[in-house]
Amino acid sequence: MLGEITSDRGELEAILERVFARSQADQTEALLYVSDSALTRFTHNSIHENVSELNRNLSVRAVFGKRVGVASTDKLDADSIAAVVERATEIAKLSPEDKDFPGLPSPAAAGIPHDPPHPYDEVTARLSADARASAVAEIARVMNRHELDAAGFVSSRSDALALGNSLGIRRYFKSTDAALNIKAIGETSSGYGEGFARSFADLPFAELAERAAKKAVDSANPQVLAPGKYTVILEPPAFHEFVGYLSWIGFGAQPFEEGSSFMAGRLSEKIVGDNVTIRDDYAHPKGDGMPFDFEGVARQPVTLIERGIAKDVVYDSYYAAKLRHANTGHALPAPNSEGPLPLNIVIEPGSKSIEQLIAETKNGVLVTRSWYIRLVDQKKTLITGMTRDGLFSIKDGKVGPGLKNMRFNESIVGALGRCELAKELARSDSYVLPAVKIEGFHFTSGTEF
C-alpha cells in the first residue's frame, strides 16, 4: 500500500475485472500501472530539487470488430471506471475500421512470460528521502576532497503493472529500479559517472563519484582538437547515446514495412562488422526488462543483428498478423503510432578489455559521454551530436590530456562496420553494452569548452 494507492496484485486485478464486467465491447483490454518514484537532484554539492510522485493510470482499449478506441484515467472509483469504459467504447464505435487489426491476443497466442532475475527489491521500494540525501552527502564528500562541484541525481522507483484482456490474459509484474548520475565540475573541465540497478544498495556511490572526479581533474585545461577523422573509444554512456536511435528508426516492424528502416530489404545481408551482434533481451541480468509486452504477450529474445548480418526486427500482434511473422512480444501501450519497439537492447561484448583497446590505440580520442544526438538522415542512419563531460586524447596507448568538446557527424551503421567492442558490459539506462572502439570517426567542429 503506497499511501492510498495499492500495488497489490489481487487489488489491481480486481480493478481490471471491473473494467471487463462493465464493458460491452467485443473485446476489451485494460492496463493499470502504479508507480512510486523519487528523485533527489543536486548541484554545487547541494540538494536543490527533491521530489516524490505517486501516480497511477488505467487505460482501456475497447474493440468492436475492427474498430478500436482507447481512453485512460487515473481515477479508480466505480463511476470513473464506468466513464473510462464508456469513452473508449464511444471512440471505438466512431472509429473507422482498420482491416488489418487482428483482434487482441489470446492467452494461447500470448505464451507464458518468465520473470527476469530479481526484478524487485523491497528496500529500494521503500527508500526514504534521508537515504537518498545520505548518498548525495557521500558524493559531496568526494567532490569536496577534490575541490570540485558536483551536479547529478539519485533516484529510486517502484512500479507495478497489471494487464489483462477479455479473452483471458492476466499479467502482473512488480519491479524496482535505482539510478545515479554524477557530473563532477572543475574550473575548466568536467567528468561523468552513472549507475543503474534494480536495487539501490547495488549502486557504488563513492566509486562512481571518484571516477567522475578523476575525469574532471584529468581533463582540466583542455586542448583544442582539429576537426577530422579519428580513432575513438566510446565508453558505455557515450555508446548508448550513439546507437540509441537504431531501435526507433530501424529495429521495429513499422519502419521495416514502410521501407524507411536501414534493415528494410536487407535481411540476411551483412550490414555491419562481423564482430557485432545486437539482441533485444528483457531478461539480461544487468537489464531492467519486463517479461511481457503491453498486450500481455510474452517477450521473446530477438537477435536483430548477428555477427554483422541483419537478422530480424521486433513485432507486436498487429504487425505480426499483417506481415505474417511470429509475434515477438514488443507492443507498446495503445494507442501507439510508433509500432513495436525493442526496449532492452544488448550489444554482445568483444574479447578485449577497454584498457587493452586504449593500449592498442596509437593516436585517438576517448569519449566519456555524448549529448544531444539527433538524426540527420534516417535511411543512412546519419546522426550528429556533441561530446561532453570528459573528452581525452589517446597517444601511444595512453590516455592523455583533456580536449575541448567536439561535434560529430557519423553514420551509426557505418561506424559499426569499423568497430571493435570491449569485453566488459555495463548498463546505460535500458541498454546493456560495452565500450567500443571506432576507426575513422568524423569530428566536424569544436566548441569553446
Add this chain to the structure above:
Amino acid sequence: MKFESEAQRALDTAVSHGADYADVRFGLVRDEHLEIRNGVVNGLSDAESAGFSVRAFYAGAWGFASSAVISDAEVDRIAALAVDIAKASARVKGNQRITLLPAGKQVGAYRTQFEIDPATVSLSDRVKYLMDVEAEARAAKGVTVGRAWLDVWRTFKSFASTEGSLIDQELLQCGSAVHALAVGDGDAQDRIFPGTCGLYQTGGYEIINAADLLANARRVGEEAVALLTAPQSPSGTMDVVLSGDQVSLQIHESIGHALELDRVLGWEANFSGTSFATLDKCGSFSYGSDIVTVVCDMTCPKALATHGYDDEGTPARSVDLIRNGTLVGYMAGRDTASVVNVPVSGCVRSEYWGRLPMIRIGNVNLLPGAAPEAALFDGIKNGLYMESNRSWSIDDKRLNFQFGCQIGYEIKDGKKGRLVKNPTYAGMTPKFWNSCDAIGDERSWVAWGTPNCGKGEPLQTARSCQGASPARFRNVEVGVGYVG
C-alpha cells in the same frame, strides 16, 4: 477557488510540520489525440488525469511530493512528506542556500479565450477531416506514408500558497499537422505542415481550422516525393534565409534554453546543461545584431505558453531578454531570481499537477523586423533558403549548433532557385545571431508553438512558443552533415 478546502488543509499540514513556505497545486488534465496513418485511425485516445502536489520550503531547501489520489488522508500524507523531503534536502546544502522572492498574495482566475469550443466539433467530424487530409497527402504519387493528427489539450489548475494566493486557471491548447514520408532508393524524405511539427497555439478549434491542412496536404506530399530526386544541398559558406518556423526553433535552442536562469546558475548542469550566457555578460554582451530583440511574453495572444499565472503564483508578464542585440535579461523563477536580483518572468511551469515547477521557455518571441518577406532574398547572389526543421543539435552550453531542415531551395541572384534536399547549417550562437541582417515584418510573424520541449529530472515535457518571422543570415556554414 476549486479545491480551496483541500488546498488549505495541505498548507496547514505543511506549516504544522515546519514548512517556512508551501504551495499546493491541484490539476485536472484532459488530452485528446487523433492520428490517421495511411487511411487508418492509428491513434485515437482520450486521456484524463487528476491529482495534486505540495511544494514545501524549509531552512533554505525544497521538498516536493505529489499524488494521483485526492482525499483528506492523502492530502495530509503528501503535505507532510513534502516537508520531510525538504528537511532531508536541508541536510545537504553545501555552500548554497536557496532564498525565495515573495510572490505576494495573488487572488484571481484566468481562462483561455477561444472562438470555437472543441467540444462542439464531433469526433466523427474530426476523423472525417483528418482522413480527407491524410488521403490528400497520399494522393501525391510516390508517398509511402501519410499521416495527419490533431490534439486538444485542456488543463484546469488551482494554486494556493501560504502567502494567501488563491488562483484558478483553465487553459485550452490545440494543434494539428499533416506529414508525408516518401521512401526511395536508399533515401527517405519527410515533409510536415505547418512548420516543423504542426501549428500549436492556445485557443479553441479555430487553431486547427487556421492550419488549413487540407489545402496544403497535396503539396506536402508532392514535395516529399520531389525531394527523393532533388540534388543534394550545397556545402560551404553562404547567405541563408530561414523560414519563420525554422527561426522559431533556432530561437528555442540557442536563445530560449540559454537564457533560462536555472541553467545559467548550474541547476541543470548534469542533464540539460548550463549556458554560455553567464551573468557577467548581462547588459553588455552582443548576443545578436541590433535588429535582434527578443522578449519572454507570457501574455502574448494565441502563443502556446500564454497563461494568467505561472505554477508558483507569479502573474503573466513580459520580460526583455535581448534588446537591440544586447543581452539584458533571463527567464527567472522566485528562487533563481533571488540569487541574482533579476525580475521573475512568470514562466515557472510543470508538465502536469504531479511534477515540480521549473523555469521553462515561455513565449520567447523575436520581435518582427522591417523587411517584407519577399525582400529577404534581395542581395543574395548565391545562397540557400531552408524551411521546417528536420534535426537539431546543440552543445550543453548552447554554443555549437547544427540544424537540418526538411526542404531547401537555392537562391540565385536574389531569386528562389531549384529544390535541394538534406539542407543543413551550423554555427556558434553569438556569431550566428550577429550575422542576422534582415527579419520579416509583422505580416510574416507567427506565434509558432513547440509542444514537446524536454527538460529536468524526472524529465518533463513543456509547451513553449517562439514567435518569429523568416530571417536572413550572412556567411553561414551549410551542408556540414553531408561532407564525407
